Amino acid sequence: MKYLFTFFIIPVLLLSTTTQKEVFVGKWIGEDQNEIGYLVFDNEGYAAFEINGQVMGGKEFYMKGKKGKMTYSINYDTTPIEVDFTLTKIESGESKKILGIAEFTDKNTLNFNMSFDTDRPTEFGEDTMVLKRVQ
Template identity: 75%
Template sequence: MKYLFTLFIIPALLLNTTTNTNDFIGKWKGEDKNEIGYIIFDDEGYAAFEINGQTIGGKEFFMNGKKGKMTYTINYDTNPIEVDFTMTKIESGESKKMLGIAEFTDEDTLKFNINFDAARPTEFDDDSIILTRVK
């Protein structure tokens, strides 16, 4: 009986409680200071911000006449979850990171805080936003 428990029950429990990158994939809508914006996570590891109809990021975009890309990484081994965005100038390879934290309140709602100053936020505060999955 112990063998059956170990073989079937424990892996099933682990699968049900594990969050993975697929949980983030999609378009997320948030409001900050009465402005609506979106964060888009794709399944190839690219991310984009969309604000006022302008998209910054993704596999390829232009900013100040330079071609760039924006990727993301997610660390589930921390609490809250760490979400990092890396913007890279394609020509020079120069990059800049934006460090964030996230916490799912349910499968379609995400508490999110990001810092654009190279220091990761340590908590959800007045700068945090609530993102909802766009379906």
């Protein structure tokens, strides 16, 4: 009986952790300061911002002539959900974090707020972007 219990419980726990990450995976569209842009979360842990056809982030991109990458991490144990982006210069390893918060209003709509400073936003206000899933 103990083995049967383990056989069913472990897969359910593993499934729930993958499902949480997959909730964010996809392409999201939003508007910020009257500009339409996209935020992409992939299933390998990379994220990218796309505004006016310019992509910043992902597995490999160039910014000011330097090659970089942008990864993300999500903390579901907090309310609101914490979303952190890490921009890393590939050559030097130097990195910078962008701290954000998120909350789902439904499975395809996300309130999102982020800060380029060292302080994480704590609430959703006038700087909040509403993102809609497009993929």
